[in-house]
Amino acid sequence: MAIRLISHDALAAKGITYSKPTLWRKEKAGTFPKRVPIGASRYAYVESEIDAYIGEMIAARDAGSVRAA
DSSP states (O other): OOOOEEOHHHHGGGTOOOOHHHHHHHHHHTSSOOOEEEETTEEEEEHHHHHHHHHHHHHHHHHTOOOOO
16 A cells, blocks of 8 residues: 655645644644655655544544543
8 A cells, every 4th residue: 555645735624724833733742643754845744644643533532532632
């Protein structure tokens, strides 16, 4: 299976509408998947990691212990 990278703009299609600074803070805190550098001042996210993050949020909701997003 090929690894697919998605841009910050593509995150909105998955329901993630955080600003770039908010995502960077969440990455630094270890609460959001880290970006992958793809060029000079260009970054993307591994789609499977984003999907896993969303899955974790759903699982936390279903378990009744939603963590702060």
